[in-house]
Amino acid sequence: MRAVTWHGKRDVRVDSVPDPKIDEPTDAIVKITSTAICGSDLHLYEVLGAFIDEGDILGHEPMGVVEEVGSEIRNISPGDRVVIPFNISCGHCWMCDQKLYSQCETTQVRDQDKGAALFGYTQLYGQVPGGQAEYLRVPQAHFGPIKVPEGPPDERFLYLSDVLPTSWQAVEYAAVPDGGTLAVVGLGPIGQMCARVALQRGAGKVIGVDLVPERLEMAREHGVEVIDRNQADNVAEAIKVKTDGRGADSVIDAVGMESHGAPFGKLAHTAAGLLPDALAKPMIEKAGVDRLSALYDCFSSVRRGGTVSLSGVYGGAQDPINLMQLFDKQLQLRMGQANVRAWIDDIMPLVSDDSDPLDTEGLASHKLPLEQAPRGYEIFQKKEDRAIKVVLKP
Numbered sequence: 001m002r003a004v005t006w007h008g009k010r011d012v013r014v015d016s017v018p019d020p021k022i023d024e025p026t027d028a029i030v031k032i033t034s035t036a037i038c039g040s041d042l043h044l045y046e047v048l049g050a051f052i053d054e055g056d057i058l059g060h061e062p063m064g065v066v067e068e069v070g071s072e073i074r075n076i077s078p079g080d081r082v083v084i085p086f087n088i089s090c091g092h093c094w095m096c097d098q099k100l101y102s103q104c105e106t107t108q109v110r111d112q113d114k115g116a117a118l119f120g121y122t123q124l125y126g127q128v129p130g131g132q133a134e135y136l137r138v139p140q141a142h143f144g145p146i147k148v149p150e151g152p153p154d155e156r157f158l159y160l161s162d163v164l165p166t167s168w169q170a171v172e173y174a175a176v177p178d179g180g181t182l183a184v185v186g187l188g189p190i191g192q193m194c195a196r197v198a199l200q201r202g203a204g205k206v207i208g209v210d211l212v213p214e215r216l217e218m219a220r221e222h223g224v225e226v227i228d229r230n231q232a233d234n235v236a237e238a239i240k241v242k243t244d245g246r247g248a249d250s251v252i253d254a255v256g257m258e259s260h261g262a263p264f265g266k267l268a269h270t271a272a273g274l275l276p277d278a279l280a281k282p283m284i285e286k287a288g289v290d291r292l293s294a295l296y297d298c299f300s301s302v303r304r305g306g307t308v309s310l311s312g313v314y315g316g317a318q319d320p321i322n323l324m325q326l327f328d329k330q331l332q333l334r335m336g337q338a339n340v341r342a343w344i345d346d347i348m349p350l351v352s353d354d355s356d357p358l359d360t361e362g363l364a365s366h367k368l369p370l371e372q373a374p375r376g377y378e379i380f381q382k383k384e385d386r387a388i389k390v391v392l393k394p
Helices: 039-046 163-174 189-200 213-221 235-241 263-274 277-286 293-301 323-328 340-352 370-382
Strands: 002-008 011-016 028-037 062-069 081-083 135-138 181-185 205-210 225-228 248-253 302-310 332-335 366-369 390-393
Touching: 002 370, 011 370, 028 370, 039 370, 062 135, 163 189, 163 248, 163 302, 163 332, 163 340, 181 189, 181 293, 189 205, 189 213, 205 213, 205 235, 213 225, 225 235, 235 293, 248 293, 293 302, 293 323, 366 370, 370 390
Parallel strands: 181 205, 181 248, 205 225, 248 302, 302 332, 366 390
Antiparallel strands: 002 011, 028 062, 028 135, 028 390, 062 081
16 A cells, blocks of 8 residues: 655655554454545654654555454444544553543553553554544544544544644633633644534634644634734734733633744754664753743733633643743643544544535645645645645555
């Protein structure tokens, strides 16, 4: 089969690799019909190469049609249309019973001291072959795959794999009061959906912050008040102007470790990328190399007694954080990988509605053949050609 594979920093290729096969009685094989490039994939493309091997198959936002199932699978059958959550969870361990599916004790990557295994995401998370491919082996298929209706296009349901549950959890963790104000820092795919979900769930006002014109334009078209970071000398002050001087009730960081405006962090990322893996790994994990400009904006923009919800991925130890600011402002901080299956029952009615209230069909700016994945990664990473979300079609 053909699959998107990692070959080095900013070097992904579409290679011929062996077809996956059933290894365990709880496996399934899915023929992929759509698979997206996630902002988290760009961390592999740019920063986290020390934790990935040449030839590893990327991708964790796939959907398709069940091709084959193991002997213990009863919930899905060949021919079913399914979406595959990015985290691999068993559904029956203690953590799964708490609906903390991203911490599944059956698939936890204990030798790396990490939570549940993820598709296509480094040695840190199990090095499981990913879904940017023609076929995908799905472990724990007795629980993970989500059956979706026939009829609507893939883009209506594809984002159940990651984008929508991640956004829903981010809004849930943000604890926006009814009629309250949410600020979303970063208007990539997650930020766009965080804003739409918050408005759908009763936020009175959503303020979005970004510096990419097409992202600001898309958010504005969906009822978001936008702040262009290129024109705002002080994001926190700009948000306070819109919130009676207090700041937003809740703020979501939808950016993560590669935020703009952090030259020293960018230098550390570049330096880590030049080191041998044995030296780069501890630098990324233990040193403060994340670029925290977006997170600092969140802490400054939220009102006293408010909540900061962190959905952007951070990869290493903390840079200096002003704990006095957090303590003095009496802030709540929640974060973590999305527990995908915990939110599906809430989201499914929205994506199944023919009116498409979250405009899932309008999120993808580019739909490309799988063979054009290298171009998809490049334009997404460089924010070229008005790229907001790239979907690949095997």
